Amino acid sequence: xxxxxxxxxxxxxxxxxxxxxxxxxxxxxxxxxxxxxxxxxxxxxxxxxxxxxxxxxxxxxxxxxxxxxxxxxxxxxxxxxxxxxxxxxxxxxxxxxxxxxxxxxxxxxxxxxxxxxxxxxxxxxxxxxxxxxxxxxxxxxxxxxxxxxxxxxxxxxxxxxxxxxxxxxxxxxxxxxxxxxxxxxxxxxxxxxxxxxxxxxxxxxxxxxxxxxxxxxxxxxxxxxxxxxxxxxxxxxxxxxxxxxxxxxxxxxxxxxxxxxxxxxxxxxxxxxxxxxxx
Amino acid sequence: xxxxxxxxxxxxxxxxxxxxxxxxxxxxxxxxxxxxxxxxxxxxxxxxxxxxxxxxxxxxxxxxxxxxxxxxxxxxxxxxxxxxxxxxxxxxxxxxxxxxxxxxxxxxxxxxxxxxxxxxxxxxxxxxxxxxxxxxxxxxxxxxxxxxxxxxxxxxxxxxxxxxxxxxxxxxxxxxxxxxxxxxxxxxxxxxxxxxxxxxxxxxxxxxxxxxxxxxxxxxxxxxxxxxxxxxxxxxxxxxxxxxxxxxxxxxxxxxxxxxxxxxxxxxxxxxxxxxxxxxxx
Numbered sequence: 001x002x003x004x005x006x007x008x009x010x011x012x013x014x015x016x017x018x019x020x021x022x023x024x025x026x027x028x029x030x031x032x033x034x035x036x037x038x039x040x041x042x043x044x045x046x047x048x049x050x051x052x053x054x055x056x057x058x059x060x061x062x063x064x065x066x067x068x069x070x071x072x073x074x075x076x077x078x079x080x081x082x083x084x085x086x087x088x089x090x091x092x093x094x095x096x097x098x099x100x101x102x103x104x105x106x107x108x109x110x111x112x113x114x115x116x117x118x119x120x121x122x123x124x125x126x127x128x129x130x131x132x133x134x135x136x137x138x139x140x141x142x143x144x145x146x147x148x149x150x151x152x153x154x155x156x157x158x159x160x161x162x163x164x165x166x167x168x169x170x171x172x173x174x175x176x177x178x179x180x181x182x183x184x185x186x187x188x189x190x191x192x193x194x195x196x197x198x199x200x201x202x203x204x205x206x207x208x209x210x211x212x213x214x215x216x217x218x219x220x221x222x223x224x225x226x227x228x229x230x231x232x233x234x235x236x237x238x239x240x241x242x243x244x245x246x247x248x249x250x251x252x253x254x255x256x257x258x259x260x261x262x263x264x265x266x267x268x269x270x271x272x273x274x275x276x277x278x279x
Numbered sequence: 280x281x282x283x284x285x286x287x288x289x290x291x292x293x294x295x296x297x298x299x300x301x302x303x304x305x306x307x308x309x310x311x312x313x314x315x316x317x318x319x320x321x322x323x324x325x326x327x328x329x330x331x332x333x334x335x336x337x338x339x340x341x342x343x344x345x346x347x348x349x350x351x352x353x354x355x356x357x358x359x360x361x362x363x364x365x366x367x368x369x370x371x372x373x374x375x376x377x378x379x380x381x382x383x384x385x386x387x388x389x390x391x392x393x394x395x396x397x398x399x400x401x402x403x404x405x406x407x408x409x410x411x412x413x414x415x416x417x418x419x420x421x422x423x424x425x426x427x428x429x430x431x432x433x434x435x436x437x438x439x440x441x442x443x444x445x446x447x448x449x450x451x452x453x454x455x456x457x458x459x460x461x462x463x464x465x466x467x468x469x470x471x472x473x474x475x476x477x478x479x480x481x482x483x484x485x486x487x488x489x490x491x492x493x494x495x496x497x498x499x500x501x502x503x504x505x506x507x508x509x510x511x512x513x514x515x516x517x518x519x520x521x522x523x524x525x526x527x528x529x530x531x532x533x534x535x536x537x538x539x540x541x542x543x544x545x546x547x548x549x550x551x552x553x554x555x556x557x558x559x560x561x
Contacts, residue, residue, distance in 0.1 A: 015449065016462025021365035028358045029380060032429055036395035037387075039405055043398055082304045089301040093294060101301075103545040107309050109484070110537035110544075112491025113389075114511035115530040118518050119312040122319060129311060154308050173287040180286035186293060215388025218493035218511070222518070235390035239498060242394065247403045254394045261386040265379060 040258060043251035055252040060228050061237060065256065067145060068234040072213030075152035076160075076206040083160030083205060084198070090161075091168045105161050108154055113218025120151055121223040143225030148233060151219040156209030163205035167198060200275035204268060211264045215257065316534045320527035331517075331528035336505045340513035340529070347421070347496075347509065348489040351428040355485055356478070359436025364466075367444040368452070378441065384433040392430045393498025396423055419501030424509065427495035432485045439481030440474060442556040447473055476551040480544065487540040491533060 044052040055061060089095075090102055108116065124131045124141040131142055141147050171194070179189040195202075217235040224231045234253055241250040289297070320328050331337060362381060366374060384392065399405050400417040410417060417423050451473060455465045471478075493511040500507045508516060510533055517526035547555065 015368055015452070015456070017364060017466070018369050021361040022369070022371070025358065025362040025365050025377070028354075028361075029377075032426070033380070033384060033433060036399050036430075037383075039398040040391070040395045082300070085297050086301045086305065089298055092289070093298065095298065099545065099549075101305060103541050104305065104309050106541055106544065107313065107537065110487045110491075110540045111313070112493060112511045112514075112530075112533045112537070114493040114514045115316060115491070115533050115537075116312060117493075118514065118526060118530060119315045119319075122523075123311055123315045129315065130307065150308075154312070157308060176287045186289055189287075211386045215386075215391065216494075217388065217390045217497075222515075235388050235494065238390050238394055242397060242498060245403070247398065247401065250394055251398060254391045257388050257391055261383070261388070261391075265383065265386050269379065 037258070040251055040254050043248065044255055051248060052252045052255075055249045056256060060232070061234075061253060063229045064232050064234040064237045065253075067148065067232065068214050069260070071145065071148045071233075072152055072156075072210050072216075075149055075156050075213045076210035078149075078153050079156040079160045079209045080202055080206045083157060083209075084164055084195075084202065086157075087161050087164035087168050091165060106158050108156075109158050113155070113216070114222075116154060116219040117151065117222035120154060120219065121147070124150055124223060142223050143227075143231070145224075145231050147223035147225065148220055148231060151223050152213035152216060155216050155219055156213050159208035159212060160202075160205035163208060164198065164201050167201040171197060200271055200278060204271045204275070207264055207268050207271065211261065211268075214260060313534060313538075316527055316530050319523060320531040322527075323524055327524045328528040328531070331522075331525040332532060334525070336508070337513060337525075337529055339505045340508045340510045341532075343421070343424070343506075343508065344490050344510040347424050347428050348486055350425045351432060351489050352482060352486050354429060355432050356436050356482055358433075359438075359440055359481060360478070362437045363440035363444050364470075366441055368449050381434050381437050384430050387430075389431055389492065389494030390498055392495040393427050396426050396430075396499050418499055419503065419507055421507075423499035424496050424507065427499045428489050428492055431492050431495050432488045435485035435488065436478065436481035439477050439484070439556060443474055443477040443554075444470075446556070473554075476547060476554040477556060480547050480555055483540055483543055483547075487537060490536060 086105070090098065090105075121142055122128050124134075124147060126132060126135045126140065126142070128142070131140075134141060139146075141150055175193050175197070176189050179193045180186075184192065215235060217233070217239075220233055221236055224233060224236075226232050226236055234257060238250045238253050238257075241247075241253070332341075362377075365371075366378060397404060397418060400410060400423065401407050402411070417426070451469050452465050455469045456462075460468070491511055492509075493515070496509055497512055497515075500509065500512055502508060502512060502516065504516065510529060514526050514529050514533070517523075517529065
């Protein structure tokens with residue numbers, strides 16, 4: 001390991017395993033993650049770049065990208081709003097069944113997405129428990145873009161709650177007290193004092209939920225109906241192109257989605273730096 | 280006995296309102312979907328559930344899922360330990376970047392995770408023709424399923440151990456080393472006992488995701504019934520064949536596994552809170 005040579009001999013001799021642990025880490029990371037990702041990134045360059053643009057600017061692809069990104073953004077906003085309320089209830093109130101509710105928040109993490117998909121689809125179908133109630137008012141959720149939204153809300157919820165919860169826990173109450181002393185009503189204190197202080201956590205949770213929603217596949221395809229131009233998400237289009245052996249087309253959409261992941265990851269790192277500065 | 284409300288307690292009306300919103304939201308999006316799984320599976324009684332789960336193809340799917348997890352989870356565990364050891368115990372340039380790269384698989388779409396292996400090992404992929412010439416099957420076979428599973432569960436253990444080991448510092452290991460313990464003995468006798476509950480927590484989450492992964496595995500599996508169908512893929516196949524009882528029976532099995540995971544996770548958070556990374560203490 002050439003990297004090891006820059007350290008003072010004392011650190012290295014006292015503490016063992018640097019070469020082995022870093023060597024294995026880099027080897028495994030490169031083999032499993034980096035080289036295959038490189039295969040994706042290089043793929044559009046092995047063709048004519050015009051083909052890449054033709055694929056990406058096809059109306060069906062644009063519609064799918066718009067649906068994935070737009071709906072994920074809406075789901076992240078909804079998850080942030082309700083996630084804040086759930087986190088608030090879990091941190092500030094005591095009530096029976098609180099531990100159960102807390103454990104249940106992680107269900108979307110633990111439940112396989114295919115199971116979530118068929119369950120949500122059955123529940124929100126016109127014959128389902130919730131879907132039949134909504135059908136009375138002429139609202140269709142399953143097999144429409146609304147179904148995509150429902151699945152994305154489900155899958156993103158733990159990200160917002162689990163990001164907000166520890167921050168809310170550590171939040172001192174002195175500023176809220178000050179606001180109350182100065183005559184603010186309780187809702188005013190929450191909206192004007194607590195929410196601004198929670199902004200970094202709110203944005204981080206929303207970004208995580210958004211990232212998950214954009215890439216989500218399993219829970220969505222069952223409930224979406226998958227109509228081209230209407231309720232077809234971008235990851236499904238990748239799968240469709242692969243099934244037609246259109247590797248280049250699949251890779252082109254894949255590169256766009258990967259680029260979005262990178263941008264989000266950078267934004268998240270930036271958010272963390274911002275949050276650390278404010279603390 | 281009347282308690283006076285402090286300035287930072289919410290008035291009862293607000294409290295009921297917020298609790299009500301939270302309960303309805305969680306019921307609609309978490310509780311009802313879970314109940315649907317079991318109610319649909321048991322729609323015609325317990326007998327058909329048993330028949331669906333003990334069907335040859337279902338058993339093959341269960342075996343394949345367990346096998347893939349049994350390979351992927353230990354590999355990612357070893358990786359997680361090695362990566363957190365290197366990252367926490369030493370300083371080196373590019374460390375923050377390395378941590379970001381380890382987290383990367385979390386923000387990549389599962390479908391993209393499957394796609395990258397198709398581009399490497401597929402017929403038109405980098406090694407496609409070489410693999411065909413040598414009759415080696417990676418895609419549409421166990422190796423591809425394992426690779427996709429490893430990718431999507433890549434950061435779980437490392438992510439759990441890095442903050443935990445950072446909290447613990449390196450004094451314990453330094454003491455053991457100064458007393459003459461070998462590097463391996465120090466890890467085995469000092470580090471491992473310190474991190475065992477955090478490690479178990481990471482392994483638990485890694486395993487749950489490994490058994491449940493759908494998108495990535497779906498792309499590389501080829502969906503050969505009884506051969507390359509994992510449990511989640513088998514659920515899809517049964518559901519698309521309108522065998523709802525069968526689909527929900529296998530789904531119920533997966534849901535039970537998920538509930539077991541959540542129960543164990545909550546237990547660890549409650550019983551061994553001090554020995555987990557600080558973010559899980561509540």
